[in-house]
Amino acid sequence: MGEWTRVEVDFATSHLIFPTLIGIVLLILGAAILITQQREVLGSGAMWRETLSKMDKPRFFGGLGLTILYFSLMVPVGDFWPNTGMGFLLCSIPFVALTGILFMHERTLRSMVPVLIIALAGPLLVWWLFSDIFYLTLP
């Protein structure tokens, strides 16, 4: 094979060899996908429109929004009672309750009772199990 297969690795830049190689492979594969699946690529706008039109938007975006809110509030709430896991506990109870109510189909008072019981008991049990029994750090 000779000279052109020889490779000299400079240790100072060795962290870039593999990412560059994988990047090139991804570009080649991406181009191949674009060429071989032109029809699907060109029709992707229609696919997204169909996905959005068929989607249950309140449950999908509502669930996503509640999750972002849940993640965002855990640390600030937990900072009021450091190293107790209270951020997790106090945010999980309303999160489980609200997400449960959002996901349910018939929202009657009677059908909400099990959701509210689980929302209270679930996080409490998990908080006790992980912080008191397993000594794990919670937010």
Next chain:
Amino acid sequence: MDFLGLISPLFVLLAIGGTLVGIIFGAIPGMTATMAVAICLPLTYSLGLENGLALLLGLYVGGISGGLVPAILLGIPGTPSSITTCFDGYPMAQRGEGEKALRIGIFASLVGGLISLAALYFFAPALADFAIRFSYVEKFLIILFALTVMAALSSNMLLGIFSGFLGIFVSLIGVYDVTDGGNGHFRLIPPGTDYWLEGGFSLLPVLIALFGLTAILEEAEKGMPKGMSLKQIEVGAHSRFSFSVFKGQVLNLIRSSGIGTFVGILPGVGGSAASILSYTAAKTTSKHPERFGKGEPAGVIASEAGNNGLTGGALVPLLSLGIPGDSTTALLIGAFALQGIQVGPLFIGNNGDTWNAMIVAMIIANLAMFVMMYFAIRWFAMVVAVPKHILYPVILMMCVIGAYTINYGIMFDVWTLLIFGVFGWLATKLRLEVAPFIIGFILGPSAEIYFVKSLESFGDLTIFFTKSWIAVILWVLIIGSVALSIVMARNNRATAAAAG
């Protein structure tokens, strides 16, 4: 026999409890064995390696087995690996033979699980002994082979390969680790994010996201389809089951278990491939192929023996090469990592007691699965009616705990959960394949070390072809798997065109 000291009452209890929880997860459509393992991983922190593995292996066996309950009673596969169980199990349930079909499936699952366990016990140490001789060159080629096999079995080969390489690319974000022989420099980190991405994305939050949050987002997108009420579920309690149904099916049982085990050994190939191949083999060799799809017990036997055959098989590449056999065993890597143990060719030799304890846990899990499901199948049948609006918020909360505790309390890992949960949802829309992505993500850092160190040592690209006869064989396998997938894709296109 020192390992017997590790088999405590807690160990047995965890294997049985894990199996029970796994069956429940498998029985609920939309929830999988992988999800069960993902959310229970943090528990293994305090349990220790052997006890933690007993729990996770129980979840694995139970989760794969539980999928047959909704497959037979509702015609909806509880897990992807139960897809072919629907074909004959559901018609049997519709004609009032639900309980009979369930028990046929349960027994076939037990046989499949035990046969694959025997294969694991004898094959993994032999493969590990062989793999110890591998240099960085062969190790790199094995990873390349794993990726091409996965891509070959993807629904679209190009997208499968792309997904695998994308997984590698994402895994390279962060520092080129000095402990692995790297130079300690950062790469691929977007400006302003070096504080969080110094060590890259953690494996477990990524896995939990792709198997927990993504599944919940997909269900939310569909409006959280309502499950069936208990009154609508026809168990067919009066259908009589007798082991005589297995008369003439011994070959089918053994063949399907063998296929499942073999598919498990192939890196990264999931249970759905195991059950589909077993089912196809049973149908094509049957004297009555026309009965398949209309409630033929042989179809249920093939599917369930095949998918449970996967459980032992998938552990073979994990414990002998460090390459996960499927997505659930990929999570087991996390359990080992939590305890500071690296899986690979040296694992069995250096951790004999843990290895034996794993085998015992698998035996307990398989037997517990059979006893629990066989005698309490009517109770498990009720699980399919558990409302998802109660389960999913609790699962999301458990995902948060899993992600947060993995690195002893880093909030960025929780955000990783969200990032990759949304990515997983987008990926399915773009028809990217999650399994190759994960395997690429897990194996990416090792692939980099093996590749760069090979070049540093030998200074010539031809070393990847000329290092040894094993390298040559691996190249033959790599080219063969790509060629096979091209032929399969052409055949599928031709069949589709002929069908109109």
